[in-house]
Amino acid sequence: MEPTATIMDSNAMNNSNNSSSHNFPHHQFLEVSSMEVHKVVPPPPRSTAHKLKNRLKETFFSDDPFHQFKGQSPKRKWILGAQYFFPILQWCPNYTFKFFKSDIVAGLTIASLAIPQGISYAKLANLPPIVGLYSSFVPPLIYAVLGSSRDLAVGPVSIASLILGSMLREKVSPAKEPLLFLQLAFTSTFFAGLFQASLGILRLGFIIDFLSKATLIGFMAGAAIIVSLQQLKALLGIVNFTKQMGVIAVLSSVFQHTDEWSWQTILMGFCFLVFLLLARHVSMKNPKLFWVSAGAPLLSVILSTLAVFVFKAQNHGVSIIGKLEQGLNPPSWNMLHFGGGHLGLVLKTGLVTGIISLTEGIAVGRTFAALKDYQVDGNKEMMAIGFMNIVGSCTSCYITTGAFSRSAVNHNAGAKTAMSNIVMSVTVMVTLLFLMPLFRYTPNVVLGAIIVTAVIGLIDIPAAYLIWKIDKFDFVVCVCAFLGVIFISVQDGLAIAVGISLFKILMQVTRPKTMVLGNIPGTDIYRNLHHYKDAKSVPGILILSIEAPINFANSTYLNERITRWIQEFETQDGVGKHSDLQHLVLDLSAVSSIDTSGVGLLRDLKNKLEKRDLELVLVNPVGEVMEKLQQANKADNFLSVDSLYLTVGEAVSSLSSKMKMPISSQV
């Protein structure tokens, strides 16, 4: 096939139409612009190595992270490189006292949230409460050095805590083997961090994109319900609670143990729950009052602890946290537990919690970056979060990430840089060093109320309704994730939703759309006949647009479907007008790539149509498709030079001019 193509004897026709065609078409289907027929040219030649390099760059370095290094001096490159890996070097030199004032306020605010939530979430993960505080001390410091988000508030989060706790509890009992459980939690955290950092380093961050928003909304809502149900243990004061997570198991356990319900606990839980929910409501109505909901948990802890202490409620059925050790994080690298029969368990737990917490952290970072209009590099964030968890696992921390609710408070409180994380961390440090005895009488019921209030925001019914309005299939995915989490298990619900989403993508690839195009009268525009009702089909010419890459998974389908379009075209005006159809125009504008099966389809189609005395014409193959057609043509020359056009309009006008008279008008 020669690169040049399709300059043919349509000039005569063009000239004859030249004067009249733009005022009003004297013949609708011969109407062409005064332009000559244009060539489809192959793209500029590129070597295979060059194409491979380009493809790899688009796949793994699509955000062009080295963009800023281009054309800089070596010294500047070193500085930029250091700033790339340690964003603190970027903002620290320009840090002002004004920023610091804002960050102090924000840091103290999120610390007042982080302390009660840290203790609560550690209990949710079946870990000692103090591990939650440890995890609010070291990881924020690491993130402040490595992270590029200015708003992320780092610490333990509800969903990752829930998953970690429930996955490990399936194999190891936290009550019977607390030390082993703790070791497995740290080891899982280590693997989660390793996995997160690897995703970032290998630039495979797009893997978390497979958790679609619809999946996450369903999943979060389901997880929120599971978490809330678990709190019924603390809220009702039940001692013998089920070890299972499912809705049915928990509810039946609750109502089997009505004798264990403690009215003192219930009363206290109810009061603080109402207080916390009211505070949340106030802050939601007026974001400037963010400090109401931010301060409420700590206030609740203080008030409830005082109440227990004063009324000696621990002797009246109200369970309390008990004695907590004072002091900073002890090292825990000697507790990482790689051997034994639990390697598979910690790997799996690390993988699932790693992905989930990464998804939350990145999404939160991106949300606030978009609000303040700065960029967050997903892959770099993964490295930061991953490294933070690896270090955390060696310093008695369990899995941490950027928490949505605390980051929102941080943002509303006016945080300017990651310094607010440092302030929070220092506050937690002071707590760990000096204030731990104060938590001794904190009742578990208030922790339950804090968790319920925190996770209730994860149920986003308006978002689910919007999904229902826009895309029914996405809604199905959302509901599957929700039901799967509630009735099967947290990780299975997630897996089901991801599976369905992937299945939908594969179905889109396997069953690509084809559209019949028609001419919009008085123009050169060709659009879908079933969409634009004023578009008219062209006699004798079937124009099909294929709306997907052609590959092995859909070439059989496309072959069948195109054959059916031809049949339908031939029978549309009644039976017997068989020979009216003379040309098939395939608009390949939307076919972004093609493989050998796709080329085979075009070849088969060409042969099949030739047997029926029909001509196949291709319109606007894009660069890659053009290259492959050329290569295939070298072998058996199946495409003639005059069967390629740049636009549908030019193809139609050229074909119309050389078309034989239709049978019907010959009679």
Next chain:
Amino acid sequence: MEPTATIMDSNAMNNSNNSSSHNFPHHQFLEVSSMEVHKVVPPPPRSTAHKLKNRLKETFFSDDPFHQFKGQSPKRKWILGAQYFFPILQWCPNYTFKFFKSDIVAGLTIASLAIPQGISYAKLANLPPIVGLYSSFVPPLIYAVLGSSRDLAVGPVSIASLILGSMLREKVSPAKEPLLFLQLAFTSTFFAGLFQASLGILRLGFIIDFLSKATLIGFMAGAAIIVSLQQLKALLGIVNFTKQMGVIAVLSSVFQHTDEWSWQTILMGFCFLVFLLLARHVSMKNPKLFWVSAGAPLLSVILSTLAVFVFKAQNHGVSIIGKLEQGLNPPSWNMLHFGGGHLGLVLKTGLVTGIISLTEGIAVGRTFAALKDYQVDGNKEMMAIGFMNIVGSCTSCYITTGAFSRSAVNHNAGAKTAMSNIVMSVTVMVTLLFLMPLFRYTPNVVLGAIIVTAVIGLIDIPAAYLIWKIDKFDFVVCVCAFLGVIFISVQDGLAIAVGISLFKILMQVTRPKTMVLGNIPGTDIYRNLHHYKDAKSVPGILILSIEAPINFANSTYLNERITRWIQEFETQDGVGKHSDLQHLVLDLSAVSSIDTSGVGLLRDLKNKLEKRDLELVLVNPVGEVMEKLQQANKADNFLSVDSLYLTVGEAVSSLSSKMKMPISSQV
């Protein structure tokens, strides 16, 4: 959002350009056709149920199998229905003696191939040789009634035999537990048939499309080598042969047992191998001489049997088949073995052999249907092949399908209908009833030579070379399948190749192409700037075309990529010309669908661009995309009516006319 849109104050501009624009553009970027600006309209409203029905129809009934039933009388519908399920009713009434003469010739020819191949392939599957003949008797009869291909010659095939034998042998030894092995083979065949028929009934036939041509070429070549290596046992006369299939294991086994090599066997094998290959070569050079290669195996069997009988070669180290039972297929439904510890094994074996044999059968059927220009309904064929195997498993047959080599002979011999299968079946029946004692002295070495000659045609180097020329990635898939089969195992090689193919599709979805469009001077045509070197970018307007459905898996990438395109556009003429860019035109013509994440991307992009004082304009959203944008717009009205255009040309001319003067010319 109102359905009407984008009639704006561009009329004045149109009028002013009206006279001059088509002779030569006085201003390149204000050039528009004399047409008015056209409306993007939403597609005609359809209910969700209607859309769902349509989607399901396109997915599962894309070939419109009920097309012929439309508008027929009830009686005619019954007849058509019967003909649909039993295609024999279609061709039988019009069957002529002339057809019968052709079918007799073809049937006898393929029988002469089927008998030696049947015996050989059964040995390949580690089954008693007679099972191969049983499998050439019943299944062809069933297929003649149910199948719609006129050329398919049904019987055991090499690859499915190899896989069945090797998968079962991993768990059960055919030498030590021959009865159990036979039971498992029949049970696997039963499940394979059940699976095949289910795919057809549930209209999931597209699953076999995931075995791309590149995968199959690599897989077949690898399998051919594995099968040929297995024949070294027979060809060299080795007794203690390895049980493994891998290249290395087999070759080391061959050279460890050089003492067992038998020169009589090697001589005989070499002679017949040369004879068979020569016969194959003759038929390939001249397809009219098809009978040479078709008759050669039977002739080899006869000659070698005579030779053994005359020279009493069985006493000189030449191993022979031995006594075969006379008589037709015994029933075997009592041998189906569903319980015990082997259910997983037979299910897996049934699944893999079922898919592989289905792929071969359908591909062969389609190939010859295309040659003779008739249709083969894939899903119906699956039901036919599946039912044939279910019946087969109850009548002592193992897995069968349409064999490529025998079908080619059938076609070349002039078969007109499935009657040739009946003729072959009757011939095999006669053999089973009366001629079995004649095979007693047939040497195994000649069977090995027949297998090698048959499978050597599966190595298609020119096809692999063509794949290399057209698509490097497909070639990688092909090589992976080949190496996987040779060095790991038959089923793993296949799984690896399918995995890589799927990964490629997912990568295409995750990293869709975006192209910057430019105007081809003197026209309204906009094409890829990097492909069409004469295309010119439009000052102040960045035109991007997105070449894939937008969904959760790529919306993050697209957001990053579009941001990068904007950066590149802004810096292309040097630094500092920031405010030159005023509009971003997104051509959505190739975006065949969108989900909630995709809508979210457009919304985010709109907000982000507004912050930079850029305007986002969408061009030609197709029906489904338009519908979803409308739904999303109802919620928060993020798209204004004048940001939708029908063509890029109209968008550019309209935007150019209202564009502020570029900064550079203000100075």
